[in-house]
Amino acid sequence: MSTSPANTSIPLRASASELPWETLRVNGERIFLRPVEVADADTHFECFTDEITRYMAPATPNSVNDSLVFIESSRASMAAGVEFVFAICAHGSDEFLGCAGLHSRISNTILELGIWIRASAHGHHYGREAVHALYDWAKERFQVEYFTYPVDRANTPSRKVAESLGGVVIEERKSPTQNGGELDSLVYRID
Numbered sequence: 104m105s106t107s108p109a110n111t112s113i114p115l116r117a118s119a120s121e122l123p124w125e126t127l128r129v130n131g132e133r134i135f136l137r138p139v140e141v142a143d144a145d146t147h148f149e150c151f152t153d154e155i156t157r158y159m160a161p162a163t164p165n166s167v168n169d170s171l172v173f174i175e176s177s178r179a180s181m182a183a184g185v186e187f188v189f190a191i192c193a194h195g196s197d198e199f200l201g202c203a204g205l206h207s208r209i210s211n212t213i214l215e216l217g218i219w220i221r222a223s224a225h226g227h228h229y230g231r232e233a234v235h236a237l238y239d240w241a242k243e244r245f246q247v248e249y250f251t252y253p254v255d256r257a258n259t260p261s262r263k264v265a266e267s268l269g270g271v272v273i274e275e276r277k278s279p280t281q282n283g284g285e286l287d288s289l290v291y292r293i294d
Contacts, residue, residue: 124182124187125138129237130236131233131235132232133193133194133229133232134194134200134232134233135192135194136189136192136236136240137192138177138178138181138190139174139202140174141171141174143174144167144170145167145170146199147170147173147174147202148164148166148169150201151164151170154222155221156282158258158261159280159286160278160279161173162280162281185207186204186206186207187205188204189202189204191229191233193229200220200221200224201219201224201230201233202218203216203217203237204216204217205241211246212248213250214241214250215253216234216237216252216293218233225260230261230264231264234252235267235268238250238268250294251292252264252265252268253288253290253291254289254291255288256275256287256288256289257287262291268293269293270291270293271291272291272292273290275290
């Protein structure tokens with residue numbers, strides 16, 4: 104993305120003071136993204152199961168309180184401008200479908216995309232729609248050199264999400280999970 108004087112995009116870490124993060128809403132055709140809220144804790148706990156975390160680094164929560172801690176930490180990170188963690192919700196019903204994240208783990212111009220979708224909503228391409236919406240939204244607002252999208256090699260549906268945005272594998276790595284497993288990750292670069 105160009106950083107010419109006419110470009111009004113900002114680094115992610117500068118965004119907390121520039122964007123009213125508490126009221127953000129990113130729209131897709133069938134879904135919308137909004138910041139995770141304390142009211143999501145029960146549903147997050149019910150949906151963020153062993154099946155969902157099988158291909159993820161975070162541990163499955165042991166209690167609603169674990170989900171609440173995650174949400175409060177996510178909201179603090181959003182306020183600090185380090186990341187955005189959104190609930191993915193269905194238009195019309197506002198059903199909680201999962202979470203999408205935009206993280207500045209490497210730098211504030213190389214941003215990481217990530218999602219998870221509740222098991223009952225798999226197969227409807229909500230994850231793809233959420234990542235595309237988040238990608239488009241971030242590309243318009245931030246100085247982005249490129250995006251990364253790490254995914255376990257065995258997670259074919261999630262790999263297809265990265266590939267649908269033209270993602271190419273730039274790194275392979277093994278990393279431990281909080282559940283005691285190991286991820287065999289491919290890191291996609293998405294321009």
